[in-house]
Amino acid sequence: MSIDTMTTRKRGGSRFGSFVKELLIVVVGALIVSSLLRAFVGQMFIIPSESMENTLLVGDRVVVQKLTDPKRGDVVVFEDPGGWLESGPAPDPTTLDKVLDFIGFPTASSPEHLIKRIIGMPGDHVVCCDNQGRIKVNDQAMDESEYLYKEPDGTQIAPSDIAFDLVVPADRIFVMGDHRDLSADSRCHLSDLSLDGPAGTIAFVPLDKVVGPAFAIAAPFSRAKILHRPAIFDKVPAPTEPPPAQAVIKPAGISC
Secondary structure, X not given: OOHHHXXXXXXXXXXXXXXXXXXXXXXXXXXXXXXXXXXXXXEEEEOOOOOOOOOOOOOOEEEEEOOOOOOOOOEEEEEOOOOOXXXXXXXXXXXHHHHHHHOOOOOOOOOOEEEEEEEEOOOOEEEEOOOOOXXXXXXXXXXXXXXOOEOOOOOEOOOOOOOXXXXXXXXXXXXXXXXXXXXXOHHHHOOOOOOOOOOOHHHOEEHHHEEEEEEEEEEOHHHOEEXXXXXXXXXXXXXXXXXXXXXXXXXXXXXX
């Protein structure tokens, strides 16, 4: 073998090794940036159920941002407050699933997380319903036609078939799904027993369990769009009293 041939091979090997090193640096850097973005900026979740139809459909991938505090009217992802989800064995994720989930592209709905719309913030007085069947928040009747589920024939479902009168406790929120007939939301836990408070405590989601507001549908591409907070919530006045330490729930024994 000639010296020129050996030199050419060494140079080729050196260039390939340099390319591999640069590629590894790019990949590792991308993973670090992605993990930081996920931890502090935003995260993607897959919609697992029909409870938010037709705002969100099963299989939609929504992007949740973590830069702003949740507000009344926001659609938020949150950890199970305790007993909302049926426990059961989850399928073991593949290595690819783990990698994609780590960098913010989940392949399955995130366990122990739910997604609903905030109806009441701490201190809010939420009542169902007035004489026109509308939910009231701090005495403001809510026209929820913008987001409540409609049947295929165009008939809008009722805001709630469950009557209640409550005040949201401090540091917690009251949430409901947009497809109220298929949503086991805060209403369904207003009489549940709790380890950290009176019956009904776990109906109200602690703010520290909220991941953040969903601000966009990222996939499928045919449904990609920005999610807007409905304007009706801008009309709701602030509560007149400080939020109570414990929820006020009337009547007792409410359940779905």
